[in-house]
Amino acid sequence: xxxxxxxxxxxxxxxxxxxxxxxxxxxxxxxxxxxxxxxxxxxxxxxxxxxxxxxxxxxxxxxxxxxxxxxxxxxxxxxxxxxxxxxxxxxxxxxxxxxxxxxxxxxxxxxxxxxxxxxxxxxxxxxxxxxxxxxxxxxxxxxxxxxxxxxxxxxxxxxxxxxxxxxxxxxxxxxxxxxxxxxxxxxxxxxxxxxxxxxxxxxxxxxxxxxxxxxxxxxxxxxxxxxxxxxxxxxxxx
Ligand code: UDP
Numbered sequence: 660x661x662x663x664x665x666x667x668x669x670x671x672x673x674x675x676x677x678x679x680x681x682x683x684x685x686x687x688x689x690x691x692x693x694x695x696x697x698x699x700x701x702x703x704x705x706x707x708x709x710x711x712x713x714x715x716x717x718x719x720x721x722x723x724x725x726x727x728x729x730x731x732x733x734x735x736x737x738x739x740x741x742x743x744x745x746x747x748x749x750x751x752x753x754x755x756x757x758x759x760x761x762x763x764x765x766x767x768x769x770x771x772x773x774x775x776x777x778x779x780x781x782x783x784x785x786x787x788x789x790x791x792x793x794x795x796x797x798x799x800x801x802x803x804x805x806x807x808x809x810x811x812x813x814x815x816x817x818x819x820x821x822x823x824x825x826x827x828x829x830x831x832x833x834x835x836x837x838x839x840x841x842x843x844x845x846x847x848x849x850x851x852x853x854x855x856x857x858x859x860x861x862x863x864x865x866x867x868x869x870x871x872x873x874x875x876x877x878x879x880x881x882x883x884x885x886x887x888x889x890x891x892x893x894x895x896x897x
Pocket of ligand 1: 673674676712713714715716719720721733734735738740741793794795796797798799800801802803
């Protein structure tokens with residue numbers, strides 16, 4: 660079963676917070692190593708892996724602008740934060756002997772390669788894990804939108820959104836004991852019910868290009884591999 664993955668190419672979205680682990684800020688190396696191990700398992704069964712990393716563990720443009728900073732400057736800082744996270748993730752992957760490249764939507768000569776779709780697709784085929792950093796390269800977007808955009812561009816089979824909860828709920832399961840988990844959802848349902856899984860830009864984009872999204876709990880060991888081999892983890896939006 661494990662030799663026959665359902666998905667050949669995935670786009671994994673890791674939020675900045677997912678890298679924080681137990682730390683109050685920044686990056687928890689233990690978490691990076693665990694994520695690297697799970698990505699190694701995917702590579703082991705031949706899955707091509709693209710990753711988009713968030714930056715919320717370091718900076719978010721919106722929070723900075725609420726504190727008085729110019730929004731666009733804040734967004735630039737947020738995008739730079741995703742590059743730092745990408746470098747940390749690459750480091751952990753390479754220490755686990757997984758070949759990895761980081762590309763960036765913003766050119767940063769000497770640190771990361773500029774994003775190039777055709778090159779990225781070729782490297783994916785050659786077995787490199789590709790980390791796409793700096794979001795979309797534009798302010799007023801999020802890394803969720805970047806993940807959906809890159810997922811569509813590289814022709815991934817699915818966008819996998821790693822979260823700390825076990826899928827999409829009708830309301831916040833931490834606050835509302837009657838919250839119900841959805842197994843599947845339509846794009847329009849997500850929009851109508853304002854479920855807040857991803858920002859609306861990301862949902863609209865995936866809807867227009869029929870790109871399925873699976874929201875799952877990355878802190879559950881083995882969940883990622885289970886999805887690949889056809890397991891029913893979290894919530895599927897399609
Ligand atoms: N960001 C941006 N454009 C993008 C992606 C991200 O301006 O295409 C900025 C934005 O300020 C965002 C920050 O980078 O708040 C970090 O990304 P995000 O909040 O999506 O990270 P996550 O919540 O996934 O950790």
